[in-house]
Amino acid sequence: MEEFQFPAQTPAVAPRPTDENAIAVRNWLWSVAALVFLMVIVGGATRLTESGLSIVEWKPVTGVIPPLTQEQWVAAFEDYKKIPQYQEMFPNMDLAGFQYIFAWEWAHRLLGRLIGVVFALPLAFFWLRGRLPRGLKPKLLGIFALGALQGGIGWWMVASGLVHRVEVAQERLAIHLVVAAFIFSACIWVAGGLGPKKPSAIVSGRSRLRATGFVLLALVFVQLFAGGLVAGLRAGLVDNTWPLIEGALVPPAQDLFRLDPLWANFVDNPLTVQFTHRMIAYTIFALALAHFVDAGLHAQGRARRGAAIVFWHVAGQVALGIATLVFVDHVMIEAPHIEWPLAGTPHLALGLAHQAIGMAVLAVTTVQAKRLSEL
Numbered sequence: 442m443e444e445f446q447f448p449a450q451t452p453a454v455a456p457r458p459t460d461e462n463a464i465a466v467r468n469w470l471w472s473v474a475a476l477v478f479l480m481v482i483v484g485g486a487t488r489l490t491e492s493g494l495s496i497v498e499w500k501p502v503t504g505v506i507p508p509l510t511q512e513q514w515v516a517a518f519e520d521y522k523k524i525p526q527y528q529e530m531f532p533n534m535d536l537a538g539f540q541y542i543f544a545w546e547w548a549h550r551l552l553g554r555l556i557g558v559v560f561a562l563p564l565a566f567f568w569l570r571g572r573l574p575r576g577l578k579p580k581l582l583g584i585f586a587l588g589a590l591q592g593g594i595g596w597w598m599v600a601s602g603l604v605h606r607v608e609v610a611q612e613r614l615a616i617h618l619v620v621a622a623f624i625f626s627a628c629i630w631v632a633g634g635l636g637p638k639k640p641s642a643i644v645s646g647r648s649r650l651r652a653t654g655f656v657l658l659a660l661v662f663v664q665l666f667a668g669g670l671v672a673g674l675r676a677g678l679v680d681n682t683w684p685l686i687e688g689a690l691v692p693p694a695q696d697l698f699r700l701d702p703l704w705a706n707f708v709d710n711p712l713t714v715q716f717t718h719r720m721i722a723y724t725i726f727a728l729a730l731a732h733f734v735d736a737g738l739h740a741q742g743r744a745r746r747g748a749a750i751v752f753w754h755v756a757g758q759v760a761l762g763i764a765t766l767v768f769v770d771h772v773m774i775e776a777p778h779i780e781w782p783l784a785g786t787p788h789l790a791l792g793l794a795h796q797a798i799g800m801a802v803l804a805v806t807t808v809q810a811k812r813l814s815e816l
Contacts (some may be wrong), residue, residue, distance in 0.1 A: 443528060445606065447518070458705065460637055461723065462567075462572040462573075462633065463549070463574050463635040463636050464636045465572065465774035466567055466572070466573065466574065466577070466632075466635055467632045467635035467636050468561045468580050469567075470628045470629075470631055470632035470635075471628070471629075472559065473556065473584045474558050474625050474628040474629050474632070474804075476555065476556045476559060476629065477556060477621060477624055477625040478551065478625060478797075478800050478804075479552060480549070480553060480621065481625070481796065481800055482793060482796060482797055482800075483548055483549045483552055483616070484549050484617075484621070484709070485672070485792065485793050485796040486789070486793055487491070487544055487546055488672050488673075489598055489789050489792050489793070490541075490542060490789070491526070491530070491531075491542065491543055491547035491608075492541075492542035492543070492544075492546045492561050493546055493549075493598075493599060493602070493609060494521070494524060494526050494546075494550075494602045494603065494606060494608075494609070495521055495539065495543045495545075496517075496543065496546045496547065496550070496599075497520050497521060497523075497524060497651060498520070499555075499596045499599075499600075499604055501592065502637045502670070504550060505551060505554060505579055507543070507547050508543075509761055513530070514536060514540065514647065515536070515541075517539075518536055518539045518541065519708040519757060524602070524604075525604070525605065525606060525607050526606075526607045529607050530607050532806060545593050548594075549660075553591070553592060554670040554776055555660075556588065557588060557589070557592075558590060558617050558687065559584065560584070560585060564581055564585065565731070566757050574635060575599075575792055577631065580627075580631050583627075583695065584624060584627050584631070584705070586669050587620065587623065587624055587627070588624055589641075590620070591617070591624065593623060594613070594616060594699035595603075595617055596611070596618050598614055598617045598791055600612040601613050606609040606693050608673070609673065610673070611672075611673025611674045611709075612670065612673070612708055613673075613706070614669050614670075614672060614673040615665075615666045615667075615668075615669025615670045615673060616665070616666075617669070618665055618668070618669040618672075619662060619665055619669065620665045620813045621805055622662060622665050622800070623662070625800065625803065625804070626658075626662075626803055626804075626807045629804055629807045629808060629811075630807055630810075633807070633808055633812070634815075637715070637814070639743065640739065645739045646735060646739040646740075647816055648733065650732070650735060650736060650739065650740060650744065650748075650813055650816075651810075651813040651814060651816065653728065653731070653732045653815075654732065654806070654809050654813040654814075655749065655810050655814075656728065657725065657728055657729060657732060657784065657806050657810070658806045658807060658809075658810045659727070660721065660725050660728065661722060661725065661802055661803050661806050662803075663721060664718070664721045664722065664799075665799060665803065667714065667717055667721055668718060668726075668796075668799060669719045670708060670714045670718075671714055671715060672792075674709075674711045675766065676712070676714040676715040676718070677715060677766060678711075679712050679715055680712065680715065681766055681767060683763050683765075683766055683767055686712075686716055686719065687712065691714060691716075692716060694805050697710070697712060697713050697714055697716060698710075701775075706727045722758075722759055722762060725796070726756065726759050728796060729751055729752045729755040729756075732748050732751065732752070732754060733748045733749055733751070735748070735775050736774075737747030738747075742770045743811075743812055744812060744813060745804070747808065747813075748808040748809065750809070751802075751805050751806055751809050754801055754802045754805050756804055757798060758798045758799060758801075758802050761791070761794055761795050761798055764768070764797055765789060765791040765792055765794075765795045768791060
């Protein structure tokens, strides 16, 4: 009688990630990018409504619950009354006004926590199920670490406005914005490398187009930092004429460089900060136009279409920036103190639109640079 033998068992092997897995990860990263985009817009509204200093404590976990009783609201308001912003800018603010600015800052912080959850939980799921494409883990861990750092940067920024100042330090605000922009761009960049590849034919000038795409992306980050300085200093209010500034295309040197040391003017002098922001915008516009023409002559497919999309986004952003500058609420500019709340002013709506289109410019330049890098 022949002895029965069990069939040999093959060792379990984790399935190799498929295009379906890559598409799922890509869609998840696009969702995270969309939340970061919303976070930046809410952050802009928080800045423009002077809401960023309304919560004077850093409670990463318990801070998710806002005041729920009258006593808790009064206690939170009393804490806010202790900082210079209330004492010097809004000494007549009532509890209802405080609740308004508190809501903006609380929503901003809540979105930050939500983004952390939306990033961490799916990351753990994809990782444990072996559904992450090869080489993606270090990139995703890097984005996650940057997100965790961003929370600390946010509190570092807020802390700068709680003592001896009525607003947060503009350089910290700019850093906070740029880190958010980098997280946003990184999610888009990584997502752009996932899923089926669609070739984009190039006739000639491959290296030149690729270099221009990367320089444009770098300049957008520089411009976002400059925009953060403009917002932090309210530098958009120092001169509301275009194309002239202080009556000239280039303001007098004694006005641009009145601070010592020289470098301080690029951070602390509102006129210099606004002028620099304008000059970077002109540079980006000229380079985007050159890239558009170059791609039109030497590229095909998505590379050509991407260059057109980048240019028209930049052109729209420049036009919106000029509108934001020219149509700013002059009553607010001429008042001896900033009027509050600002929610009803055209400046808020235009400022938020300008910030939103700025992030859209970052998105399309990221996509274009990623596509060109794969040629």
